[in-house]
Amino acid sequence: MSEAESVAAQTKKLDPNSIEESRTVFGFWVYLMTDCVLFASLFATFAVLRNNTNGGLPGSEIFSLPYVLTETIILLTSSFTCGIGMLAARRGDRAKVMFWFAVTFLLGLAFLIMELTEFTHLAHSGNSWTRSGFLSSYFTLVGTHGLHITVGLTWMLVIFSKVSRKGVTESNLRKLTLLSLFWHFLDIIWIFIFTVVYLLGVIPR
Amino acid sequence: MSVEVAKVQKAPKNDKGRFTSYVIGYILSLYLTITAYLIVKNHLGSNFVIIALIAGLALVQFLVQLFYFMHLGLESKPRFKLLVLGFMMLVVGILVGGSLWIMYSLNYNSIPKTPQQINQYMNDQGGF
Numbered sequence: 001m002s003e004a005e006s007v008a009a010q011t012k013k014l015d016p017n018s019i020e021e022s023r024t025v026f027g028f029w030v031y032l033m034t035d036c037v038l039f040a041s042l043f044a045t046f047a048v049l050r051n052n053t054n055g056g057l058p059g060s061e062i063f064s065l066p067y068v069l070t071e072t073i074i075l076l077t078s079s080f081t082c083g084i085g086m087l088a089a090r091r092g093d094r095a096k097v098m099f100w101f102a103v104t105f106l107l108g109l110a111f112l113i114m115e116l117t118e119f120t121h122l123a124h125s126g127n128s129w130t131r132s133g134f135l136s137s138y139f140t141l142v143g144t145h146g147l148h149i150t151v152g153l154t155w156m157l158v159i160f161s162k163v164s165r166k167g168v169t170e171s172n173l174r175k176l177t178l179l180s181l182f183w184h185f186l187d188i189i190w191i192f193i194f195t196v197v198y199l200l201g202v203i204p205r
Numbered sequence: 206m207s208v209e210v211a212k213v214q215k216a217p218k219n220d221k222g223r224f225t226s227y228v229i230g231y232i233l234s235l236y237l238t239i240t241a242y243l244i245v246k247n248h249l250g251s252n253f254v255i256i257a258l259i260a261g262l263a264l265v266q267f268l269v270q271l272f273y274f275m276h277l278g279l280e281s282k283p284r285f286k287l288l289v290l291g292f293m294m295l296v297v298g299i300l301v302g303g304s305l306w307i308m309y310s311l312n313y314n315s316i317p318k319t320p321q322q323i324n325q326y327m328n329d330q331g332g333f
Contacts, residue, residue, distance in 0.1 A: 034293075073235065080231040184274040
């Protein structure tokens, strides 16, 4: 056992940069890009149907822009805290990882609750997904994003329990890297939902 | 040896640089989001100007988050992530642009005329 080998064994323990460049992360990246294509088809459907309100209220009458802006800022902040959590994970700091991912989880949960509140409010005021083509495509697009958020939150819980039991091992660091990519990706999709659905939706024609 | 040197030279890969990149990304994203919100809220400009502005702001924020949050710029060569991203954007462009083009041109295909009249109509309208 030479000195070089023992040094190599130590550095092999946690090498965040090589994880980031691994085939696992690249494969996950390819998945994220195909998920973008899924969202693109839903965006295209929404863009085609957005004026087909079937005599119902248009987006400018049913969306509350300050409410959606709050949602957007909450999700953006959760993306940021997720990044800070990843910095702690790269150092192998278990306590900080637990803290920052707990913050991310709570912000994500707050976002999801706000979105579901908006959905129930719309459905109760007679603007459910069966009302018009516009609302069907709206609920499908925004609901698919909400479903992704739900999956992300569940995944976060699973990794959270793994990290609390075993600390930041190489395997957990890899999972955290994938999760953080997924979370940033959902934030990017939300930018476009915020712009195309809500901001464009409230511009009077 | 040369590999080690190459790794050391990648300064932005260190954690301090990453922290700065998250902070910059967060501040820029907040700024872009709130700017787009205020433009729509206060009706700054005509509809066309507003739409162009907020679409531009969304695209800038897309790039900001790709580089400052997802660290696309830190990828070492060959840049396969960038390649896949580029192909995704091509597919998305064809899918969304093509759908809108077809669906908003449907009235051309639903005119109750003979084929000769349609050809005449299309010529008068300048093609597509």
